[in-house]
Amino acid sequence: MKELRYFFTVIIIFVSCSVFASNAKDPLPSWNNSTSKQRIIKFVESVTNIKSQSYVPKAERIATFDNDGTLWVEKPMYPQILFSLDRMRELADLHPDWQTNQPYKDILTGEYKNILSNNAEIMFQESVKDMSPEGYKSIAYNWITENKNPRFNKAHIELIYQPMLEVMDYLRANGFSVYIVSGGIQDFIRAYALQAYKVPDEKVVGAVFDTNYKVTKDNEPYLVYENKFLIRCNYEGKPEAIHMFIGKKPIIAFGNSNGDKAMLDWTQSNDQKALMLLVHHDDAKREFAYDVNSKVGTFPKSLFDHAEKNNWQIISMKDDWKVVFPFELKKMNKKLLEAQHE
């Protein structure tokens, strides 16, 4: 037994060192040295090398990332939906009519798995109704940091992908402007994006609720959400929003589902060298495995075909990522420390 423990300690030290000791040189330590990693690094080196024919000036180094399923876990259901459902349940006491009126009754009593996209829209609207963006963001932040994903028993803010954090850092360090372009609600993402991804408010593009500017009796101005979407940022809405918010085409874009296809096509149409990547959730052991038949984060056969035809890179969670979540790094660190103190 003692020999076995010794053996494992050595293995852990060896693995940990190989992950961390090379940190200074390796910008993507949580990635295995497979094609995905190689293509990302080769691309960045090529567009930042002023002697390269593919050189792109800093101002045009735009990177866009989808959020749900690309930067954080979207299963078993989009956190935005779970949050809005919780919010409606909290508000239900103020709306006795919801107990009998549809679709409210179905929403409150139903399983989240059965929530239709129509009902999702109503839930989103109810979850922001009469609120200021600041008030909404504060409630959303508490939920994102406290409510737990049932599969992992971890808060949603912990369930972000360590390899993608490294890519964002790597791109920023190379002069890229890193944006989130998500079908989720802009202010929901803003509630946690700076803390989780180091992405500031002005670089979060998402679905936008119309707001109304008002003034209190004491002449204090404030904004309040109107009960309707001003911008939907999914499918074709992504390039449209990219034009409005950024005004330039990305040169690198990450997605994971059909909702990201137009954004990646738009990126590919850039006159500059461009790289398009899709995260494939093929890791049931460490996260989830889903694609063609999933209602959440649908990755249909047609998208696989389109990606192959256009030389887009499919990122395999299973094969390309050494670790999935930041807390796995902490675990590894802890083991390393324990090993050193034995």
Add this chain to the structure above:
Amino acid sequence: MKELRYFFTVIIIFVSCSVFASNAKDPLPSWNNSTSKQRIIKFVESVTNIKSQSYVPKAERIATFDNDGTLWVEKPMYPQILFSLDRMRELADLHPDWQTNQPYKDILTGEYKNILSNNAEIMFQESVKDMSPEGYKSIAYNWITENKNPRFNKAHIELIYQPMLEVMDYLRANGFSVYIVSGGIQDFIRAYALQAYKVPDEKVVGAVFDTNYKVTKDNEPYLVYENKFLIRCNYEGKPEAIHMFIGKKPIIAFGNSNGDKAMLDWTQSNDQKALMLLVHHDDAKREFAYDVNSKVGTFPKSLFDHAEKNNWQIISMKDDWKVVFPFELKKMNKKLLEAQHE
């Protein structure tokens, strides 16, 4: 005569030196040393001094500038209106019905002075109809750099305010993010904002036409304007757009008319120290003099009162600015060089 010429040469050298020699130290050389300049510098020094109680971290140093009348000349008529009118005249051959149908007939035959805001909206729509943002920006850029303001016989892109260029440079050098927040059309401003103001596309907030994402037969994606406004960015629309595009309140904001009041109120409601400024066009000799009764860039009595009550700074073009336009600097430089070579 010779003595007189000698005398003037000395004066020119003296004046020029006093303007330019101090450039290295003085961030705002085109400003007289009056209250406006002093307040801007005092404000910037205070929010950037980490030991100051008013210190503001870089990420929150948001500066917003109105465009028409704040950064460039808006008289005798907003350039956007003149451009759209020219555009409609160009397109008139393709629309024989415009010769008889209203309001097109009035627009095409009328004086720009009589164009009502309703008609302005129709003109804007016609000027973008069926176009891609890239195509529109290219036509707008040509117009802005070629069409001349009748008063100055200079292209519109030359009629930007030198003192404001210096303020923008000064703010950027002190870690501010400098945005334009204008009632004008976003892509019209983007057509020249980088060249004129060093403000990149992603920092131009303005009125937005809805776009549609389409794909050609050859699978090339493109955007085309829809014939309707998605976002209007004037009056209360300015703080609403600031929330959507930036997500943070400005700490310094510049405007020149009633359309900027809400933006400045919004800025003042910041928890951080904030400075609000309004350009007053009181210089008929060098530019234009207008305020209360002007239909373009209306600066009503109520705004003067509101500004005074709230300690907003009124910038007097006549008293606060040594020069108005960049080409005056060039003239001055030329005189200086000529004087040196005599």
